[in-house]
Amino acid sequence: MLRKGVTYTGFAELLKEVFVDVAEREFRLDDKPSSDSRISLLTGVHRKDVRRLRAQAGGHEASLPKVISFGAHLVSVWLNSSPFCEQPGRPLPLARLASNGGECSFDGLVAQVSKDIRARVVLDEWLRLGIVRIDEQDQVHLETMAFIPQRGFDEKAAYFRHNLHDHACAAVYNLTEGGEPFFERSVHYDSLSPAAVTQLREAVNADGMQVLIGFNQLAAELEERDIPPPDAKQRITIGLYFYTEPTPPTVDNPSTASSS
Structure with a gap:
């Protein structure tokens, strides 16, 4: 702060x-x-x-701002829906303009999600945030497997609020309520070498992202197949995180490992 x-x-x-x-x-x-x-x-x-x-104006909503919800939806369609992906989780490079790629273009992708937002506006913003890049053939490549801006503090702060809110709510519910608990588990060690931490970080980046992509695909299929009444809609957040820092010096203790 x-x-x-x-x-x-x-x-x-x-x-x-x-x-x-x-x-x-x-x-x-x-x-x-x-x-x-x-x-x-x-x-x-x-x-x-x-x-x-x-x-003052009404309370702060836990949901993401509209512009970010739109971006997340757009990336999900690109990752999971034909003709924008080779198979779920393998997005295709898209021609920038519909005049070159027809439906299978960045113009076509944006039009499938919203007729009210111009593709050029989205593209310029995503280039700024590092979400996409354009190659020499004027094709647009998706540079991330989820809508996580590489640049742009406001966008990152919106995700910070959203993820922190939902993680804390799950933990508080598990601590104070008597119903079925939300899934909230972690693994922690305190005697790893820097090289081991690097290896684990890479494993989490690769395998963890694949797990989240799988959940994303399932959620997209369920959302399309099982449409609830307007007054029965629910939202979800599924998260995975990794953190490391030096272990404070203490008396010699054996390595510890646990989940909670």
Whole structure:
């Protein structure tokens, strides 16, 4: 946060918004809106601040911004749907213009997902973010197996919010609720060499991405085959992450490995 100029004061203001929003949505009595005084009592946020925050625009949604949801959908179609892929998970290079490639072009791909957005606008933005590249034959190549911008802080921040929110919600549910738990497991070791960590990182990048691509293909098939009523739609997030840092020096201990 400090690298991006977020001060403690700014962070504290964001926390007030979060506390007020959650109290308003999840701690109602008899499903009726709470008063400013009750929310102030629950959260410890001053009543004047509660009134001001509630008067502002509605709460933050957990879903991704529209532009990113569109991008994720577009990449999914390119990866999984004919004529844009050789087989699921193997996207084809696409002619940039429909005049050269017809339906099997970047123009055709964008048109299949939305008639309201110009392909050139999407292409320029994706070139900026490093999602695609154009070769000497004016063909567009997909440079990623998911909509994860290589550049563009705002886009990365949107994914940060989305993934952190859903991971934390799964963990909190498993900790506090009595129903069937969400899948949330990890593997951790603390006595690996840098070379071993590099090997594991590469394995996670390769094998982990294949696992996620498989889930993506299944979800795309189910979404097309099993269409729910408008009032019964649900969203999902399936994630996989990798992190490493030096192990703090301690007394000699045997290597540990566990999952939780």
